[in-house]
Amino acid sequence: MKKSACFTYKEGCLKPPPLNPKKLDIRKTPDDLPDLFFIGLLSSSRGSGKSWKLLELLKMYDNADTFDTINFFCPTLQADPKYEILNDLKAEVNTFDNYENDTMEGLIKAHDVKIERFHKEKDKRKLWKKWNRGVPLEQFSPLELMYLQEYDFHEPKTEFPRGEPTAIYIFDDLMFNTDLYGHTAKKPNIFDFKRFAIKHRHHRSSLLFSTQSFKGGVPKAIRNNLSLLILGANKSPQIKKEIADEVSAYVSREDFVHMWDRATHEPYHFFMVDYEAEREKKFRQVSPYAWDSYMVPNNL
Numbered sequence: 001m002k003k004s005a006c007f008t009y010k011e012g013c014l015k016p017p018p019l020n021p022k023k024l025d026i027r028k029t030p031d032d033l034p035d036l037f038f039i040g041l042l043s044s045s046r047g048s049g050k051s052w053k054l055l056e057l058l059k060m061y062d063n064a065d066t067f068d069t070i071n072f073f074c075p076t077l078q079a080d081p082k083y084e085i086l087n088d089l090k091a092e093v094n095t096f097d098n099y100e101n102d103t104m105e106g107l108i109k110a111h112d113v114k115i116e117r118f119h120k121e122k123d124k125r126k127l128w129k130k131w132n133r134g135v136p137l138e139q140f141s142p143l144e145l146m147y148l149q150e151y152d153f154h155e156p157k158t159e160f161p162r163g164e165p166t167a168i169y170i171f172d173d174l175m176f177n178t179d180l181y182g183h184t185a186k187k188p189n190i191f192d193f194k195r196f197a198i199k200h201r202h203h204r205s206s207l208l209f210s211t212q213s214f215k216g217g218v219p220k221a222i223r224n225n226l227s228l229l230i231l232g233a234n235k236s237p238q239i240k241k242e243i244a245d246e247v248s249a250y251v252s253r254e255d256f257v258h259m260w261d262r263a264t265h266e267p268y269h270f271f272m273v274d275y276e277a278e279r280e281k282k283f284r285q286v287s288p289y290a291w292d293s294y295m296v297p298n299n300l
Contacts, residue, residue, distance in 0.1 A: 016056045016291070030060045032281065032292045034228045034274050036166060037201045040208040041218055042270075044232025049268040053230065053286065054172065054210050055085050060291070061168070062089045067206075068114075068165045071107050073099045073180075074172035099171065099180045101193070107169075108196065108203060114165040115204055124156050164204055172210040175217040194221050214243055223247070229273040230286065233264035249275060250282060251297045259283055259295045 029035050042057075044050040061067055070086070070093045077083050077095050086093045096103060124147050131140070131148055132155075140148070151157075174180050180193055200207055211217025214231075229247055234240050240257050248256035263271035263285035270286040285293040 016060070016288070028064050029066050030064045033057075033060060034276060036066065037204065037206045038208075038227040038276070039197060039200065039206070039222065039225050040228035040230070041214075041223065041226050042208065042210045042230040043214040043217065044212070044230075044270065045234075046212055048232040049270075049288075050210060050212075050232060051080070051082060051172070052268075053270055054170070054208070055082065056291075057208075058089065058168075058170070059085070062091055065090065065162055066166065067091050067168045068160075068162070069094065069111060069167040070170065071167065072096070072170045072172070073174060074170070076173065099174050099177050101179045104169075104193065104196075107167075108205075111165060111167045111205065112203060114160075118160045118164050121156065121158060121160065124151075125158070128153075128155050166204050166206075168206040168208060170208050170210070173212065175211050175213055181219050194219070197222055197225065214239075220246075227274070227276050229275070231260060231264070231271045231273075233269070234260075247273065250279070255297050259297070263293075263295065 034040070042050060042054055044053075058070065062070075068091055070089065070091045072083075072086060072093065072095045074083070074095070075097055077097060083095075086095065094107070127140075127144055127147055128151065131137075131153065137145065171180060196203070197207060208228075209218050209222070214223075223246065226247070231243070234243075240260065241253060244253040244256040244260070251259075260271040263269060266287070268288050272284045272286045272291075274282055274284075280296050281292075281294055283295040283297070284291070285295060287293065
């Protein structure tokens with residue numbers, strides 16, 4: 001453990017995943033990464049490795065079979081070869097060159113239909129388990145008997161072997177998209193994205209925003225509900241103070257900025273805040289080699 005004036009620094013070994021993801025038998029979230037369902041923001045300047053960090057994070061979740069569906073909105077998807085990694089993921093990946101409300105609304109409705117099918121299937125499996133325990137047929141209603149006969153009294157096959165369907169929506173470099181982040185008098189935002197962001201857990205969905213500008217990239221209404229924050233290096237003391245004043249929960253502004261500077265003093269390193277983690281794991285350095293180098297403020 002390294003010590004400084006305001007925090008303890010612990011080297012970690014949670015490395016980025018290999019190119020070929022390993023198949024796991026059960027659904028879970030990766031160790032030491034945010035649990036479902038989160039709202040995350042990755043903010044860093046151009047050329048900082050921001051896109052690679054985003055893809056690493058997705059790959060780690062994909063290794064753990066966390067998400068069934070990944071919906072990726074990015075205007076440079078076709079022009080940047082690094083995004084070809086998305087083709088190697090096990091989850092269903094839908095990519096879009098731009099964000100539109102109609103597209104988003106359609107994706108949400110399609111996912112909600114999957115959730116509804118899952119719960120209907122779950123009820124049928126409970127019914128079969130009841131029959132399999134030896135409950136007499138006369139104790140079943142005509143509708144329940146119809147469902148049992150549908151599967152010839154055998155255990156129903158599942159469409160969702162890993163459990164309830166989950167989705168993640170990625171919004172990469174869309175800071176000027178008025179459909180996503182706001183509306184004008186000439187173009188009212190019929191689909192209220194901010195309202196969906198508040199209710200994302202009910203839709204079994206996570207949201208992840210990636211932008212070069214912290215304040216200009218994502219509205220404050222969304223920033224106020226973050227459960228995950230990943231920041232790259234920033235040379236402006238004033239901007240760092242303004243960001244720290246907004247997001248430095250649990251620690252002082254000075255401690256937050258100090259950890260941020262320490263975490264990002266080398267190229268391609270990031271400062272991560274997991275607001276829902278236990279106190280010893282809220283702050284960490286994310287490097288090209290590891291995701292679990294924790295930084296624990298002494299006054300936390």
